[in-house]
Amino acid sequence: xxxxxxxxxxxxxxxxxxxxxxxxxxxxxxxxxxxxxxxxxxxxxxxxxxxxxxxxxxxxxxxxxxxxxxxxxxxxxxxxxxxxxxxxxxxxxxxxxxxxxxxxxxxxxxxxxxxxxxxxxx
Numbered sequence: 001x002x003x004x005x006x007x008x009x010x011x012x013x014x015x016x017x018x019x020x021x022x023x024x025x026x027x028x029x030x031x032x033x034x035x036x037x038x039x040x041x042x043x044x045x046x047x048x049x050x051x052x053x054x055x056x057x058x059x060x061x062x063x064x065x066x067x068x069x070x071x072x073x074x075x076x077x078x079x080x081x082x083x084x085x086x087x088x089x090x091x092x093x094x095x096x097x098x099x100x101x102x103x104x105x106x107x108x109x110x111x112x113x114x115x116x117x118x119x120x121x122x
Contacts, residue, residue: 008044008051015044042066 015037022037042064052058 003047003051005048005051005055008048012041012044012048015041 019034019037019041022031022033026034045060045062045064049060049062052060
């Protein structure tokens with residue numbers, strides 16, 4: 001069952017105010033009131049966004065910090081296969097060998113192209 005977006009909005013705004021009050025009156029870096037209000041704010045935001053989407057097919061322009069970090073972790077996982085330096089070197093050296101053959105043949109072509117370019121510049 002989905003929550004009415006207006007109710008979810010009021011609860012979200014209340015959580016924002018509570019988090020502000022906790023942060024403004026922080027007693028230490030590990031103040032449990034700040035931690036609890038942070039978590040409540042994140043929960044209220046998700047409930048609000050879900051209600052907003054369900055009712056109006058709309059989303060907010062915000063992302064929770066944990067969601068952003070998870071997304072970055074997933075992007076980093078895409079490159080995990082290249083963490084093995086030996087594997088990467090083999091991939092590079094295979095490409096380099098095939099390119100060397102092409103480069104030797106194309107050097108002659110490049111010289112003729114350069115003279116054509118020189119003629120065009122004049």
